[in-house]
Amino acid sequence: MDYSTVLILCSFSFLAGFVDAIIGGGGLIQTPAMLFTLPQYPVPTLIGTTKIPSMFGSLMGAFQYSRRVAVVGRFIGPMMAIAFGASWLGSWTLSQVPNSFMKPLALTILVVVFIYTLTKKDFGQVAHRIVTARQQQTRMWSMGAAIGFYDGFFGPGTGSFLVLGFIALIGFDFLKASAHAKLVNASTNLASTLYFVSEGKILYALAFPMAIANLTGAFLGARLAILKGNRFIRVFFLALIAATIVRFAWDLLR
Structure with a gap:
């Protein structure tokens, strides 16, 4: 593998980390770049390799958000553990x-999410408590189980589904939802990383440079999201959902 290939993939990984830290969905950038650039490698090996940079980026995003956004500590820890398993x-x-x-099912859900978010202007703009502490616990842990399984089984759009869940089910605004989503996504990425490491399906010489690039992108993306706030994140969210819909529709129709 030559240096130009590594540089190209690190550039995509940087962009993926940047986007992922704001609203999730970095895998929609990083994974296709790997598949198109290195078609000579088995797909499981390429997918496994992307998990290390994704994990580092998620951890950086989670760290940046946790320094500035209050986290529901008593529920998020168990949720992360459930999502990991x-x-x-x-x-x-x-x-x-x-x-x-999964692809047609995810496409249908994303179309509904896009229409709802686009038409409901105040969605995720202001945090409001709509559930009791017991309901919050049940919903967060159930969401950790469902979306955690989805991430390990399929993956694309996981960050967006987490953000959506935290807004619609818990009552968070976009900023707070993104902060909690990064913590849970870091947990699911760690689980996937350990799984692929145990299966020997990692290109370490590529994974670690990409991890540095992804981490750097995540640092800048999280700082920008915190600085700009909910309206900025909402626009990013809609753009990402639209891009995901186009990608899934293209895959299904071609």
Whole structure:
């Protein structure tokens, strides 16, 4: 693998970390770049390699947000643990059964999410408590199990689904939802990383330079999101959902 290839992939990884730190969805940039640039490698190896930079980027985003945004500490820890286990289970399940049915299902959900967010102008703009502490606990832990499994089994759009869940089910605004989503996503990425490491499906010479690039992008993306606030994140969220819809639709129709 020559240096120009590493540099190109690190550039995509930087952009993925930047976008992912703001609203999630960095995998929509990083994973296709890997698949198109290195078609000679097995797909599981390429997917596994992307997990290390994704994990580092998620951790950096989580760190930046946690310094400036209050976190629901008593519930987020168990949610991360549940998401970790669910993500590992999802990765294992992927090795047993096909996941081809997930793309049309995810596409349908994303279209509904896009229309709802676009038409409801105040969605995620102001934090408001809509549930009791017990309901918050139940919903966060259930969300950790469901989206954690999804991330291990399929993956694309995980960050966006987490943000959506924290806004719609818990009552957070975009900024607070992004902060909590990064923590949970870091946990699911760690589980996937450990799974692929145990399977020996990592290109370490590429994974670590990409991790540095992703981490740098995540640092800048999180700082920008915190500086600009909810309106900026909402625009990013809509743009990312639209891009995800186009990508899934293209894959299904071609």
